[in-house]
């Protein structure tokens with residue numbers, strides 16, 4: 001059975017552990033480098049990306065995590081997790097250290113300037129059985145994505161969203177998956193299943 005970790009330094013860790021376990025993998029929290037060594041994939045949860053980045057450094061996890069992702073370990077970042085996985089961040093702290101791995105530019109708290117939180121039904125590339133109910137909470141959007149990045153979902157083209165309309169909110173680049181929104185909060189397991197399928201495929 002595959003073991004999938006949730007980075008458990010800050011944020012909504014428990015909700016991801018539950019959503020992962022429902023896909024049939026062994027789900028466990030990761031706080032130490034030895035725990036990172038034992039997982040086949042890792043979720044970076046929502047929370048506060050500046051706090052998580054600082055704790056990654058304090059807990060000696062930043063370099064090992066970068067290395068594992070570079071070596072092909074599947075990683076899934078939701079909201080703050082997307083911010084951490086992006087190679088570049090706009091509106092982050094000037095000294096913020098990125099995990100990186102995803103060739104995108106992300107704008108932090110981007111939707112927050114329009115609407116602090118909102119929900120929407122979004123068509124999601126590769127997921128059957130209809131749109132995903134997406135919950136956005138002070139969410140980032142992907143400002144631009146490199147050629148190797150697949151766009152999986154966009155914000156609705158709604159006038160209410162102003163400049164946020166149509167923005168990229170879900171992406172995949174090889175072993176790295178990320179969403180601006182929080183599928184762990186809706187009970188719809190399809191995004192977590194997509195990720196654990198990536199983990200099983202990588203494990204062979």
Ligand SMILES: NC(=O)CC[C@H](N)C(=O)O
Nearest residue numbers: 046047048049079080137
């Ligand atoms: N719900 C969230 O994860 C919010 C993300 C947060 N605004 C950040 O930039 O870290």
